[in-house]
Amino acid sequence: MTDLETALELDIAQQIERAALAYEQVIASDAAPFDVYLNLIFLYWESTHMGFHAGHHLSSDFIFHAARRIPELLDSAAQRFDRRAEITFWREYFKWRDWNEPLAVEDCLRIAEDPQGTTAAYLYVYTMTNDPIYVPQLRRLRDEAERLLTTKNRYIGGLAANMLRTATGEGATAEENRAAHELLLALEASLAAARRKPADPADGTE
Numbered sequence: 472m473t474d475l476e477t478a479l480e481l482d483i484a485q486q487i488e489r490a491a492l493a494y495e496q497v498i499a500s501d502a503a504p505f506d507v508y509l510n511l512i513f514l515y516w517e518s519t520h521m522g523f524h525a526g527h528h529l530s531s532d533f534i535f536h537a538a539r540r541i542p543e544l545l546d547s548a549a550q551r552f553d554r555r556a557e558i559t560f561w562r563e564y565f566k567w568r569d570w571n572e573p574l575a576v577e578d579c580l581r582i583a584e585d586p587q588g589t590t591a592a593y594l595y596v597y598t599m600t601n602d603p604i605y606v607p608q609l610r611r612l613r614d615e616a617e618r619l620l621t622t623k624n625r626y627i628g629g630l631a632a633n634m635l636r637t638a639t640g641e642g643a644t645a646e647e648n649r650a651a652h653e654l655l656l657a658l659e660a661s662l663a664a665a666r667r668k669p670a671d672p673a674d675g676t677e
Contacts, residue, residue, distance in 0.1 A: 474500075475507065482510060482621045487527045490514060490622075491537070498544075508548040509561070513623035515541050516565055541565070556581075556588035564595060576600065583608075591627055597634055609635050 472480075478493035494511040497503050515537035517523045524534050549558045560582045566572040579595045582588035593608040609631045616628025635641040 475504075478507070478510075479619070479621065482514065483619070485527065485622070487514060487518060487529060487622070488533050491518075491533070505548065505552045505554055508544055508552075509557075510621050510623050512541060512544045512548070512561065513621075513626060515544070517622055517626060519569075554587050556585045560589055560592050567595070594627070594630055594634070597638075601638075603638060606635065606638055609638070610641075 474493060474497045478490055478497055481490035481493055484490075491511065491514055494507055494514070497507050498511065518527075518529055518534055518537040519541075523529075545558055545562050549555055552558075560574075560579065563572070563574050567574055574595055576596055576599050579592040583590050583592040583596065590608060591612060593605050593612065596602075597605045597609060613628050613631040613635060616624035616631065618624075620628075632641075
């Protein structure tokens with residue numbers, strides 16, 4: 472088994488600290504592919520979030536190390552690979568998720584369509600627009616992510632799946648679909664009642 476295969480296997484098994492060490496060994500080689508950088512960056516980024524590091528029982532030393540390595544790896548990947556649009560997106564996306572610094576939807580659309588970008592930018596576009604035109608892109612992101620469940624793909628695929636569940640009901644249980652249908656009926660009944668309600672002279676309407 473190669474070092475990369477070991478790193479991927481540990482990542483998929485969610486052996487986070489061991490996977491990070493294995494990825495670092497791969498990156499030490501000049502032949503490390505771009506996706507290895509992204510896998511490690513995502514693994515470190517997720518490790519800085521309380522729910523993730525608590526759930527995986529990560530050490531405080533590892534969490535501090537992860538926070539320090541994220542910008543270093545983003546800079547290194549930008550220098551080594553001709554994928555600056557994708558690196559730019561993830562750098563800005565992390566800022567949005569961590570510090571609520573918004574991205575421009577138009578920039579994300581350009582990145583999603585750029586050969587050096589990433590279609591994952593549609594996640595942000597859909598979050599900001601809720602436009603059903605992007606549902607097919609969300610499906611592709613979900614399906615592609617499920618083929619190799621690294622930490623990065625778990626995040627992307629899980630987010631796309633949640634968006635699809637909200638947008639179309641895909642992946643929802645029968646009980647969840649029934650509850651959503653009942654809520655829709657209640658909302659429609661409320662709107663119909665509001666339309667039938669006669670105007671109140673006291674509020675100045677006719």
